[in-house]
Amino acid sequence: MAIDTRGEKRIMYYQRRITGLQQRLRRRRLDGIIIARPENRRYLSGYKGGDHGIEESSGLLIVPAKGAAHLVTDFRFELQAQQETKDIMVHVHRGGVIQLLGQLLPDLSIKRFGFESDYTLYFFAEKLKKELRPKGISPVPVQGLVEQMRIVKDEQEIALIKKSVQLNEAVFSSVFNELGAYRTERELAAAIESAMVRQGAEKPSFSTIVASGRNGALPHAVPGTDRIEQNGSLTIDMGLILNGYCSDMTRNFVPQEPDSTYRKLHRIVRKAQLAGIAAVKAGARCCDIDRAARAVIKDAGYGNYFGHSLGHGVGLAVHEEPRVSAKSRRKLKAGMVITIEPGIYIPDWGGIRLENMVVVTSDGCENLNEDTTMLDI
Amino acid sequence: MAIDTRGEKRIMYYQRRITGLQQRLRRRRLDGIIIARPENRRYLSGYKGGDHGIEESSGLLIVPAKGAAHLVTDFRFELQAQQETKDIMVHVHRGGVIQLLGQLLPDLSIKRFGFESDYTLYFFAEKLKKELRPKGISPVPVQGLVEQMRIVKDEQEIALIKKSVQLNEAVFSSVFNELGAYRTERELAAAIESAMVRQGAEKPSFSTIVASGRNGALPHAVPGTDRIEQNGSLTIDMGLILNGYCSDMTRNFVPQEPDSTYRKLHRIVRKAQLAGIAAVKAGARCCDIDRAARAVIKDAGYGNYFGHSLGHGVGLAVHEEPRVSAKSRRKLKAGMVITIEPGIYIPDWGGIRLENMVVVTSDGCENLNEDTTMLDI
Incomplete structure (x- = not known):
C-alpha cells in the first residue's frame, strides 16, 4: 500500500x-x-x-x-x-x-x-x-x-470524533425525513444501520435501539416487531464508527402529536440535560455533573425513574472512561469527550432519554450535536 | 405477557x-x-x-x-x-x-x-x-x-436451525438477484444485513464478510470501500440469528465470467467440501473429517493455502463446539450441527471458500443448504 x-x-x-x-x-x-x-x-x-x-x-x-x-x-x-x-x-x-x-x-x-x-x-x-x-x-x-x-483526546482524535458525530446526525436526518416508511422498530433500526454504512460508516458502534411506546421503559430495549406507535414516545439510540471513532446519541420524540404527559416529562429530561452540560468543565468532578442533572429529575419527583448514570466517555470505544456517575470522583480534563444522557423510564408508559456528546474545555464544553427534535422549553 | x-x-x-x-x-x-x-x-x-x-x-x-x-x-x-x-x-x-x-x-x-x-x-x-x-x-x-x-441439538433446536438457514438462503437469493445494484463491498454487506432484519432475523450472527478480488485472500476480510470487481472472485460469508439460533454460510463466485484459474480452484475447493461432507457421520472423528477435505486441497498442490480448520459447530452461538479441526479427536454424534468450509487463499489473487451447514446423523449427514452458485463439477 x-x-x-x-x-x-x-x-x-x-x-x-x-x-x-x-x-x-x-x-x-x-x-x-x-x-x-x-x-x-x-x-x-x-x-x-x-x-x-x-x-x-x-x-x-x-x-x-x-x-x-x-x-x-x-x-x-x-x-x-x-x-x-x-x-x-x-x-x-x-x-x-x-x-x-x-x-x-x-x-x-x-x-x-x-x-x-x-x-x-x-x-x-x-x-x-x-x-x-x-x-x-x-x-x-x-x-x-x-x-x-x-481518555484525553488529541486534536486529531477530536476532529475524527466530530466527523463521526456529524455523520451520525446526517444518518438520523435522512431516516427521520422518511420515518413513515418504517412500520416496526426492527425495520427502522435496520434502516438506520444500513444508512450508516451506505453513508460511509465502518459499522454501527452498538446495536441501534429503537423503542416505541411502552417499550421505551426499557433503557436498552431490543428493537422488536411491534409497530411504531404514532402517539407514543419513540426512543432512537444510535451511533456509528468512522475512522475507528465512535458516536453515540439518543433522540426522543412522538411521531404525531405529543400529549401533555410527554411534554412535561420531555421538558424535565431536557432541563436535566442542560443542567448536566452547564456543569461540565475541566476540573469538575464526574459525580458533580451527574448530580447537577439528577437533581432536576429528583426535584420534579421522578428520581426513582432514572436508574442509570448520566454519561460515559466516547472514543475508539463507545463506552469508555470517564464514567459520569454518582460514584466517580474523577475530575474532568480538557479534551475528554463524554455523553450527557439523562432519562425517565416509566413502566407501562414508556421512556424518554436525551443524549448528546460534548468535548470538555478549560471553561466549559463544546456540544457536538445539533438536536432539532427537542421540544422548545 | x-x-x-x-x-x-x-x-x-x-x-x-x-x-x-x-x-x-x-x-x-x-x-x-x-x-x-x-x-x-x-x-x-x-x-x-x-x-x-x-x-x-x-x-x-x-x-x-x-x-x-x-x-x-x-x-x-x-x-x-x-x-x-x-x-x-x-x-x-x-x-x-x-x-x-x-x-x-x-x-x-x-x-x-x-x-x-x-x-x-x-x-x-x-x-x-x-x-x-x-x-x-x-x-x-x-x-x-x-x-x-x-453440543447435541434436540429436534426443536434442529427445526429452529433449519429455519435460520432457510432465511439466510432467502436473504442471499434476494440480494444475489440484484447484485448489480451494489458498487462496493461495504454497500453489499450493508444490504445483506438490512435484508436479514427486514426479512425477520433478530440480527446478523457475525459481521458479514464481502471480499472482492484480491481482498478474498483475507479469510476474515472486512468489507471496504473497494468497488466490487466484476471479473474477480467474490466471497460472501453471512449468517443470521432467528429465534436465537444461528446460520452461517459462504458463497463464492465471479459476478461476470470466471476464468480458467478460478474454475480450477473452485472445483478443488468444492471437491474438498464434498469429501468432507462425505466423511461426516456419527462416530467419525473431527480430525478425520478435516483430513478428508484437506487431502483434496493438498493433493492438488494448495495445502499451504488452506490455513484454517475445516469447520465448527453452530447453534445458539455461531462458533461453538465441536471444532472440526486437525487437532480434535472428538467423535461426532447424531444431532450435532457443523459447518464444512474448506478454502484456498492466494495472496494478490484472491480466495475461494465454500461453506455449508450439515446435521450429523447416525449414518451420514443432512446438508442444510441449497447452493445454486456452485460451478458444476
Missing part, C-alpha cells in the same frame, strides 16, 4: 503512543505488555482487526519496554495486519498463541510482562502463568494503562 | 435443561453455578438479553444445585428479564453485582460455586475470590458445563 503524507503523519501518532506506553511500562518495572483489547491495539498500532468476541482474538500486540512492537495473530489476519501497520513485526502462530509467546518473549528479553486483566479471560491468564512461569517469565495483571492514555 | 401453549412447551425445555445442569453440578459437588455467557443464559432460561461485550453483562444467571434459578441484572434489563423468563427470580443490583452475590449466595446455601472460567474476566474472578472467600464462599473455575449440553 502506498503511504501518503497523511498516512505518514498517522504513523507518527502511533510511534508517539508506543513511546508513551513504554515510559509507563518502565515506571512499573515491566519488560513489556501484551495488548488484547481491540481498541487499545488499534490506538497503538493502527491495526483494525476486529475480534469476534473476546474469545476469538484477531491478534495480540506485544509492546516491549524498549524497541519495536510485535503483533501475534493467526493465518486469517496476516495480510490485513501487514497492510495496516508499519514498523511492527507480524508473527503468525500455528501451534497456539501461548506456544509462540513462549518463544517470542525470551527473544525480546521480556521476563516480567503485563496483561490486561480486564480484557483477559480467567482460563487464558491461568494458562499463561502455567506455561510461561517454568521458563522464568512472569505475567502480571495490569489495568487501564492504555485506557488512561486514551 | 400471555403465554400460549408453544410458550409453555418452551418453558418445559428450560426446566429440563436446568435439571440436567443441576445433575452435573451435584456430580461435581458444586452448590451452584454462575452463568455469564449469553448463549448459555438463554439456553437455560429463555432470557434474550445481549451483552455489549463481555464487560457489560446484561445479567448473571445463578443456578443452585437444587431449586429455582435466579437472575441478577441491572436496572436497564429488569423489565426485559421479567418478561422473557418464568419461574426465575429477577434481582436488580444497585451497589455492584458482587455485593448482591454476597447476600444472595448465602441465602441460597451456596458455598462452593462454579464460574465459567472461559467467559469470566481475570480481574472479575479475582474480585469474586477476594470478596466472597471471607464469607466462606468459594468460587471454582469450570469450563464447558453448559456448552457440552448444547
Whole structure:
C-alpha cells in the first residue's frame, strides 16, 4: 500500500503512543505488555482487526519496554495486519498463541510482562502463568494503562470524533425525513444501520435501539416487531464508527402529536440535560455533573425513574472512561469527550432519554450535536 | 405477557435443561453455578438479553444445585428479564453485582460455586475470590458445563436451525438477484444485513464478510470501500440469528465470467467440501473429517493455502463446539450441527471458500443448504 503524507503523519501518532506506553511500562518495572483489547491495539498500532468476541482474538500486540512492537495473530489476519501497520513485526502462530509467546518473549528479553486483566479471560491468564512461569517469565495483571492514555483526546482524535458525530446526525436526518416508511422498530433500526454504512460508516458502534411506546421503559430495549406507535414516545439510540471513532446519541420524540404527559416529562429530561452540560468543565468532578442533572429529575419527583448514570466517555470505544456517575470522583480534563444522557423510564408508559456528546474545555464544553427534535422549553 | 401453549412447551425445555445442569453440578459437588455467557443464559432460561461485550453483562444467571434459578441484572434489563423468563427470580443490583452475590449466595446455601472460567474476566474472578472467600464462599473455575449440553441439538433446536438457514438462503437469493445494484463491498454487506432484519432475523450472527478480488485472500476480510470487481472472485460469508439460533454460510463466485484459474480452484475447493461432507457421520472423528477435505486441497498442490480448520459447530452461538479441526479427536454424534468450509487463499489473487451447514446423523449427514452458485463439477 502506498503511504501518503497523511498516512505518514498517522504513523507518527502511533510511534508517539508506543513511546508513551513504554515510559509507563518502565515506571512499573515491566519488560513489556501484551495488548488484547481491540481498541487499545488499534490506538497503538493502527491495526483494525476486529475480534469476534473476546474469545476469538484477531491478534495480540506485544509492546516491549524498549524497541519495536510485535503483533501475534493467526493465518486469517496476516495480510490485513501487514497492510495496516508499519514498523511492527507480524508473527503468525500455528501451534497456539501461548506456544509462540513462549518463544517470542525470551527473544525480546521480556521476563516480567503485563496483561490486561480486564480484557483477559480467567482460563487464558491461568494458562499463561502455567506455561510461561517454568521458563522464568512472569505475567502480571495490569489495568487501564492504555485506557488512561486514551481518555484525553488529541486534536486529531477530536476532529475524527466530530466527523463521526456529524455523520451520525446526517444518518438520523435522512431516516427521520422518511420515518413513515418504517412500520416496526426492527425495520427502522435496520434502516438506520444500513444508512450508516451506505453513508460511509465502518459499522454501527452498538446495536441501534429503537423503542416505541411502552417499550421505551426499557433503557436498552431490543428493537422488536411491534409497530411504531404514532402517539407514543419513540426512543432512537444510535451511533456509528468512522475512522475507528465512535458516536453515540439518543433522540426522543412522538411521531404525531405529543400529549401533555410527554411534554412535561420531555421538558424535565431536557432541563436535566442542560443542567448536566452547564456543569461540565475541566476540573469538575464526574459525580458533580451527574448530580447537577439528577437533581432536576429528583426535584420534579421522578428520581426513582432514572436508574442509570448520566454519561460515559466516547472514543475508539463507545463506552469508555470517564464514567459520569454518582460514584466517580474523577475530575474532568480538557479534551475528554463524554455523553450527557439523562432519562425517565416509566413502566407501562414508556421512556424518554436525551443524549448528546460534548468535548470538555478549560471553561466549559463544546456540544457536538445539533438536536432539532427537542421540544422548545 | 400471555403465554400460549408453544410458550409453555418452551418453558418445559428450560426446566429440563436446568435439571440436567443441576445433575452435573451435584456430580461435581458444586452448590451452584454462575452463568455469564449469553448463549448459555438463554439456553437455560429463555432470557434474550445481549451483552455489549463481555464487560457489560446484561445479567448473571445463578443456578443452585437444587431449586429455582435466579437472575441478577441491572436496572436497564429488569423489565426485559421479567418478561422473557418464568419461574426465575429477577434481582436488580444497585451497589455492584458482587455485593448482591454476597447476600444472595448465602441465602441460597451456596458455598462452593462454579464460574465459567472461559467467559469470566481475570480481574472479575479475582474480585469474586477476594470478596466472597471471607464469607466462606468459594468460587471454582469450570469450563464447558453448559456448552457440552448444547453440543447435541434436540429436534426443536434442529427445526429452529433449519429455519435460520432457510432465511439466510432467502436473504442471499434476494440480494444475489440484484447484485448489480451494489458498487462496493461495504454497500453489499450493508444490504445483506438490512435484508436479514427486514426479512425477520433478530440480527446478523457475525459481521458479514464481502471480499472482492484480491481482498478474498483475507479469510476474515472486512468489507471496504473497494468497488466490487466484476471479473474477480467474490466471497460472501453471512449468517443470521432467528429465534436465537444461528446460520452461517459462504458463497463464492465471479459476478461476470470466471476464468480458467478460478474454475480450477473452485472445483478443488468444492471437491474438498464434498469429501468432507462425505466423511461426516456419527462416530467419525473431527480430525478425520478435516483430513478428508484437506487431502483434496493438498493433493492438488494448495495445502499451504488452506490455513484454517475445516469447520465448527453452530447453534445458539455461531462458533461453538465441536471444532472440526486437525487437532480434535472428538467423535461426532447424531444431532450435532457443523459447518464444512474448506478454502484456498492466494495472496494478490484472491480466495475461494465454500461453506455449508450439515446435521450429523447416525449414518451420514443432512446438508442444510441449497447452493445454486456452485460451478458444476
